Amino acid sequence: MPSEASTTASPLLLLPLPALDGLSQEQVRGAACIWCGVRLVTTTAVDLGERRHRRLDGVYSTFPRACRGCAGEAAVRALRDHAGQCEQCVDDASLCEIRTALEPIAREGR
Secondary structure, three states: OOOOOHHHHOHHHHOOOOOOOOOOHHHHHOOEOOOOOOEOOOOOEEEOOOEEEEEOOEEEEEOOEEEHHHHHHHHHHHHHHHHOOOHHHHHHHHHOHHHHHHHHHHHHOO
16 A cells, blocks of 8 residues: 555545556556446546556556546455554544545445
């Protein structure tokens, strides 16, 4: 999962994405959901933000998008993974910036 500093830029950057290997060109370029592959239009797409990837000769960017349902499911998974590792969530989850950032995404996807 990306660093906690990512919460200030966009909580969507906290969502771990599948590996690019095995994805279609449409999924990699944001024309289809990164998880389920359904074709997206501007009104149905959730922009997951620029993702930078390393390769031998430098760095390149992808601009993945998702359907609302898959983005919500990914947020729920990220929340579950996070809660088991976050001391603040154990003490008082309402004070955790990451949890606070991910919860609305999880609710929108339902």
